[in-house]
Amino acid sequence: MKWKMKEIVLTVILAVACGVIYLGWSTLWIPISALVGPMGAHFMFGIWVIASPITACIIRKPGAAFISETAAAAVELLTGSHFGLSALMVGVFQGIGAEIAFALFRYKRYHVSVLMLSGALAACGSMAYNLLANGFSYYTAEVLVSTLVIQVISGILLGGLLAKVVVGSLVKTGVLDQYEIMKERRKQGHADEYVSGL
Amino acid sequence: MKGNHSWLSSLNPACKLFAHLLVMFMLMAISDFRETLAIWLLAVAIGISIGGWRISYLLKRLLPYFGFFVMIFWMMAAFGKGEETIWSWAWFHVTKESVSHGLTISLRMLGFVTYGLLFTSTTDLTSFIMSLIHQCRLSPKWAYGLLAGFRFIPLFQSELSQMKAAHKIRGYKQKNSWKAFARYSLPLFTQGIRKSERIAIAMEARGFTGSRDRTYYQTTKLAGKDFVYFIGLMVVVFGVWMAGFVL
Amino acid sequence: MQTNMYLGCNHLSVRFYQHRKKIVDDITLSIHPGEKLLILGPSGCGKSTLISALSGIIPEFLDAEVTGEVVRRERAGVMFQDPDSQFCMLHVDEEIAFSLENRRIPRGKMDEMISDVMDKAGLNIDKRTSIESLSGGMKQRLALACILALDPEVLFFDEPTAQLDPQGRIEIFELLKNLSRQTGQTMVFVEHVLDGCIEWMDRVILLNKDGRMIGSGKPEEVLREFDAEIKEAGIWRPKLFPVKWNDVVENHDHPVSAELTRFIETRSEEHRFVGGNPMIRVEDATIGYGKKAIVQDLNLTIHKGEWISIVGKNGSGKSTFLKSLARLESLRKGKIYFLEKELSKWPDVELYEKAGFVFQNPELQFIADMVFEEIAFGGRQRNWTEEQIQEKTHQLLREFGLEAHRDAHPFTLSLGQKRRLSVATMLLFDQDVLLLDEPTFGQDEKTAKELIKKLKERQAQGTTIIMVTHDMNLVDQCSDKVLLLKNGKAAYYGTPYSLFMNEVLLEDSSLVPPLHYKLVHARKELSLV
Numbered sequence: 005m006k007w008k009m010k011e012i013v014l015t016v017i018l019a020v021a022c023g024v025i026y027l028g029w030s031t032l033w034i035p036i037s038a039l040v041g042p043m044g045a046h047f048m049f050g051i052w053v054i055a056s057p058i059t060a061c062i063i064r065k066p067g068a069a070f071i072s073e074t075a076a077a078a079v080e081l082l083t084g085s086h087f088g089l090s091a092l093m094v095g096v097f098q099g100i101g102a103e104i105a106f107a108l109f110r111y112k113r114y115h116v117s118v119l120m121l122s123g124a125l126a127a128c129g130s131m132a133y134n135l136l137a138n139g140f141s142y143y144t145a146e147v148l149v150s151t152l153v154i155q156v157i158s159g160i161l162l163g164g165l166l167a168k169v170v171v172g173s174l175v176k177t178g179v180l181d182q183y184e185i186m187k188e189r190r191k192q193g194h195a196d197e198y199v200s201g202l
Numbered sequence: 203m204k205g206n207h208s209w210l211s212s213l214n215p216a217c218k219l220f221a222h223l224l225v226m227f228m229l230m231a232i233s234d235f236r237e238t239l240a241i242w243l244l245a246v247a248i249g250i251s252i253g254g255w256r257i258s259y260l261l262k263r264l265l266p267y268f269g270f271f272v273m274i275f276w277m278m279a280a281f282g283k284g285e286e287t288i289w290s291w292a293w294f295h296v297t298k299e300s301v302s303h304g305l306t307i308s309l310r311m312l313g314f315v316t317y318g319l320l321f322t323s324t325t326d327l328t329s330f331i332m333s334l335i336h337q338c339r340l341s342p343k344w345a346y347g348l349l350a351g352f353r354f355i356p357l358f359q360s361e362l363s364q365m366k367a368a369h370k371i372r373g374y375k376q377k378n379s380w381k382a383f384a385r386y387s388l389p390l391f392t393q394g395i396r397k398s399e400r401i402a403i404a405m406e407a408r409g410f411t412g413s414r415d416r417t418y419y420q421t422t423k424l425a426g427k428d429f430v431y432f433i434g435l436m437v438v439v440f441g442v443w444m445a446g447f448v449l
Numbered sequence: 450m451q452t453n454m455y456l457g458c459n460h461l462s463v464r465f466y467q468h469r470k471k472i473v474d475d476i477t478l479s480i481h482p483g484e485k486l487l488i489l490g491p492s493g494c495g496k497s498t499l500i501s502a503l504s505g506i507i508p509e510f511l512d513a514e515v516t517g518e519v520v521r522r523e524r525a526g527v528m529f530q531d532p533d534s535q536f537c538m539l540h541v542d543e544e545i546a547f548s549l550e551n552r553r554i555p556r557g558k559m560d561e562m563i564s565d566v567m568d569k570a571g572l573n574i575d576k577r578t579s580i581e582s583l584s585g586g587m588k589q590r591l592a593l594a595c596i597l598a599l600d601p602e603v604l605f606f607d608e609p610t611a612q613l614d615p616q617g618r619i620e621i622f623e624l625l626k627n628l629s630r631q632t633g634q635t636m637v638f639v640e641h642v643l644d645g646c647i648e649w650m651d652r653v654i655l656l657n658k659d660g661r662m663i664g665s666g667k668p669e670e671v672l673r674e675f676d677a678e679i680k681e682a683g684i685w686r687p688k689l690f691p692v693k694w695n696d697v698v699e700n701h702d703h704p705v706s707a708e709l710t711r712f713i714e715t716r717s718e719e720h721r722f723v724g725g726n727p728m729i730r731v732e733d734a735t736i737g738y739g740k741k742a743i744v745q746d747l748n749l750t751i752h753k754g755e756w757i758s759i760v761g762k763n764g765s766g767k768s769t770f771l772k773s774l775a776r777l778e779s780l781r782k783g784k785i786y787f788l789e790k791e792l793s794k795w796p797d798v799e800l801y802e803k804a805g806f807v808f809q810n811p812e813l814q815f816i817a818d819m820v821f822e823e824i825a826f827g828g829r830q831r832n833w834t835e836e837q838i839q840e841k842t843h844q845l846l847r848e849f850g851l852e853a854h855r856d857a858h859p860f861t862l863s864l865g866q867k868r869r870l871s872v873a874t875m876l877l878f879d880q881d882v883l884l885l886d887e888p889t890f891g892q893d894e895k896t897a898k899e900l901i902k903k904l905k906e907r908q909a910q911g912t913t914i915i916m917v918t919h920d921m922n923l924v925d926q927c928s929d930k931v932l933l934l935k936n937g938k939a940a941y942y943g944t945p946y947s948l949f950m951n952e953v954l955l956e957d958s959s960l961v962p963p964l965h966y967k968l969v970h971a972r973k974e975l976s977l978v
Contacts, residue, residue, distance in 0.1 A: 007343070008402075009347070009402040009406050010398065010399050012343060012344060012347035013347050013350050013398040013399075014394075014399070014402075016348055016352070016398075017351045017354055017394040017395070018395070020354050020355055021358055021387065021391055021394045022387075024358040024359055024390070025387060025390070028386075034273050035273065037277055058391075082203065082318075082352075083355060083359075090230075162383075170384055173818070174388070174395065176858050176861060177860040179392050179395040179399075181465065186466075190467065327539060328539050328543055349538060349539070350536075353537070353539065353580075353581075357533070361810075364813050365813045365814070367772075368806075368808055368813050369816065370797065371806050372801070373801060373827060374816050388860070389813055400531060401534045401535065402510070403510050403529075404527075404537075405547075406509070406510045407505075407525075408547065408551055408595065408596070409548070409551035410547070410551050415553070416551060416553055417555060417556055417559075419542070419547075419550060419556065420546075
């Protein structure tokens with residue numbers, strides 16, 4: 005499927021917006037984790053994977069989930085994240101995880117459950133990266149499992165569900181009218197989806 | 203992202219980025235804090251000698267990260283496991299192993315930041331994107347799309363801080379994290395989507411098709427000095443790493 | 450359909466898929482080579498859509514249902530209204546080169562062509578200047594340079610000055626006028642401010658809110674015949690046209706001249722309101738970040754119930770000073786007293802019950818998902834009773850004409866409604882002071898006037914109003930005092946009358962006074978000659 009220019013710019017700009025928010029989230033994360041330990045802070049994980057479900061749900065093209073998460077991570081890296089390359093690498097793994105969810109449904113279903121699945125798989129991707137690269141091998145097995153569980157839950161709620169809420173609000177404001185998400189709604193004959201005025 | 207007239211900023215951006223990414227990979231593989239320290243110091247030395255950094259600039263840019271350094275060190279040191287307990291209180295548990303591990307992780311963080319800064323402070327964003335087109339075969343459609351989007355980083359940052367000021371006046375405090383996210387993201391996203399549509403239309407209205415069939419105002423090439431920097435950096439970093447095994 | 454049509458459309462209708470109604474309805478239009486055409490209509494009437502269809506943006510890049518025929522020129526350039534969202538590069542030369550690259554111009558020819566279009570567009574700056582650092586007016590010049598680099602047969606302008614201050618607008622129109630004289634190019638405009646452009650248009654067409662064409666003809670004819678419709682559409686009608694300025698100046702018996710003279714007399718005699726007790730006292734204030742001071746050594750007192758306008762060029766420190774009054778910028782030196790207590794000693798909650806701040810972009814300050822809750826927010830936070838919240842919120846909804854939208858999401862409102870809502874949210878506690886950052890910027894005449902009316906009503910009830918603005922008519926009509934900032938320093942603080950009568954000051958800060966003052970100055974010059 006060929007990408008339209010406006011879809012490309014939209015993907016990049018959403019990724020940039022997410023990247024800027026991620027950076028704020030990262031600076032919030034450190035003091036919290038220094039206080040309650042990394043375990044408690046893992047509840048905040050889900051926000052870092054929200055770029056994928058939001059973009060994929062709007063654009064509905066193969067690659068949207070992966071590209072947006074990777075680009076958001078790159079923005080975080082370029083604007084001076086203390087996670088440095090890890091931010092980018094985690095972004096890549098999370099993006100792959102999220103992409104798998106949409107690929108499983110052949111890029112045809114963007115129900116909230118698929119978005120939640122993408123959040124969960126992104127959490128798994130993040131864990132895969134940590135196992136490959138980082139200090140996680142340093143922790144015990146129970147810690148690992150509970151981290152994964154917490155991150156998956158957070159990915160489902162803060163990533164998938166929240167993405168649905170955000171996209172829902174965006175749809176109401178009418179800014180998405182020119183994108184695939186609204187086109188499909190129109191095709192399905194939601195005559196009541198017309199926006200008045202504007 | 204701007205160039206700064208240093209020798210480092212005259213290098214091919216894609217090649218420089220690749221070199222720094224490789225160093226970051228090696229940093230991830232190294233688990234000894236002395237080697238990590240040495241590689242971090244190397245970045246500082248490169249910055250000062252050929253990166254055009256002044257000491258004052260270095261301090262200004264890195265100082266905020268020393269706070270993180272301390273916090274990350276503490277986080278790794280106080281929640282780790284290990285045999286030789288040095289100090290423990292409440293749920294904090296500091297051991298000899300966790301201290302050394304904490305030092306490695308926090309120095310690695312500093313290393314990431316410094317190598318990242320070494321790239322961003324010496325690279326012009328446009329020539330970086332151009333080198334992605336010319337050296338990495340990125341399609342112009344995506345390359346120019348990236349440029350158009352990256353222009354918005356400062357705009358979004360300033361909007362975020364304006365929003366914080368506006369919320370302060372209205373006495374809004376985020377009690378709940380996901381609500382706070384929705385609150386901050388909605389204005390950014392709606393603005394962003396409107397602007398992205400306008401930009402894409404403006405670009406296409408000016409005849410941009412995204413195909414490779416176009417001429418270029420700026421082109422980037424690979425030169426001898428790029429290989430010198432790349433190989434030099436690799437040899438030194440690899441040397442430090444191997445020195446750890448030998449000693 | 451005429452086969453030899455140069456540019457135009459035949460029974461053109463456009464409907465965006467998500468709307469039931471056509472945005473452009475059955476329009477037939479033929480534009481001749483070299484013609485300057487102006488399209489007018491209320492906001493949302495499909496003016497921009499018509500231009501998009503004529504330039505080919507619809508249906509190629511924007512999806513819409515199009516019926517009827519359109520005749521396009523192959524090479525067209527379009528200039529858009531938002532100076533920030535029509536560029537994709539970082540520096541001036543790269544941006545112009547982007548147009549050339551798309552045309553596959555060889556690299557060797559580019560430098561010459563770039564300096565050529567920069568000349569034509571009046572961009573006398575270094576070509577490596579970063580776009581971010583340009584003012585709105587300079588950005589629009591760059592936009593013009595970029596479309597000239599396309600070597601277009603037709604130029605389309607979609608409200609090119611809507612986001613500029615009056616000075617920038619005058620400069621852009623002047624530039625385009627000269628360009629049209631030199632090249633004789635075909636130009637199609639959509640504008641909602643007519644001063645500066647209507648004088649040199651060949652033809653004006655007027656659309657109604659249903660996207661139908663209701664008028665077409667010479668500018669003065671359309672203005673005369675459709676005065677009521679144009680006013681209703683919220684278009685900023687020309688202050689003079691079709692009257693010529695020279696006639697007004699030279700002929701004392703000219704009706705416009707007599708009217709202006711009468712007007713200025715009422716101005717000079719008018720007894721400006723002198724406020725009550727001091728509300729805000731600024732002593733030796735210096736504001737800025739890092740080493741750079743943005744506002745320096747400011748001393749002034751604002752009294753209760755006054756209306757203060759803050760004017761000055763872009764970058765003179767207007768907004769920074771306004772923000773410092775709401776403690777959004779910190780003082781580096783000096784003191785600000787709010788109600789005789791140092792500003793820095795006020796607790797947040799109490800301070801913002803007494804001082805409201807309306808941001809330039811209202812979206813950034815919205816918190817709730819519903820208009821009603823947006824206004825009620827502060828009351829809920831202070832645990833008001835439900836009864837109290839209902840009463841106060843409904844009163845504000847009525848006052849600002851938002852009752853019909855009480856359940857709507859704030860982001861779905863029109864620009865004017867958003868602005869009114871943002872003012873309403875700042876009046877829940879009947880704040881004593883209202884600080885506004887360019888409240889009428891980018892709005893049409895009708896919505897701007899409505900907002901000003903509301904503010905005047907509030908002032909009559911004792912609210913102190915402090916606003917940054919570029920609109921000198923607004924300054925003249927509403928404010929009791931004007932603060933003129935120049936390079937961060939107060940160049941003037943006093944009545945608008947004395948400011949506008951002071952030619953040296955006006956020239957120094959490139960302020961364009963309202964017409965009645967201009968007439969006084971022009972007459973004076975004439976008598977000297």
